[in-house]
Amino acid sequence: ETGVTQSPTHLIKTRGQQVTLRCSSQSGHNTVSWYQQALGQGPQFIFQYYREEENGRGNFPPRFSGLQFPNYSSELNVNALEPDDSALYLCASSFLDPLSETQYFGPGTRLLVL
């Protein structure tokens, strides 16, 4: 158990809808990263938040957005959902330090877009 929790566990949406996924970080961590994992592939980095600011972004369109709250929990928002957005969405929390930064993953939210 990593202490990272995500909700909901599963979700079904239709094309064009919007979705919000939530992540609660491990105690003591100040950084949250989000990943998308399509079926049969490795996770792909979406973005990272540190001290409530976006700290880097992968190759994802602006309809993927996020928030980090003062208690270091985080949300991933996806607008205008497309069927290709169907995937396992993973969040990972870490403590950002110059010499070490190990990311610990939550169980994921499985999203299906019809």
Add this chain to the structure above:
Amino acid sequence: DAKTTQPTSMDCAEGRAANLPCNHSTISGNEYVYWYRQIHSQGPQYIIHGLKNNETNEMASLIITEDRKSSTLILPHATLRDTAVYYCIVRFLSGSARQLTFGSGTQLTVLP
């Protein structure tokens, strides 16, 4: 981040050591080697990481060659619960975002 090459799949007998290789011939001097594993439909689990020296923890050992161009993850006594996809990742620990770049990994199957 440097690219890694791993075998697509490996089998190991239960109770035996599982040795998972990773090639990272373009690794730079300040890139770390990380290993994660992912059991079907779960979030990736951190195993171990290292820079130059060999590392050991309660889960595994990491052996990095002297030239750092390859490494081996060793699970000393594999059990059925070690069946998973194992990812070898090299990454900087500097700069702003420190994302993990996952490849295809190695599917390890532990056989009874």
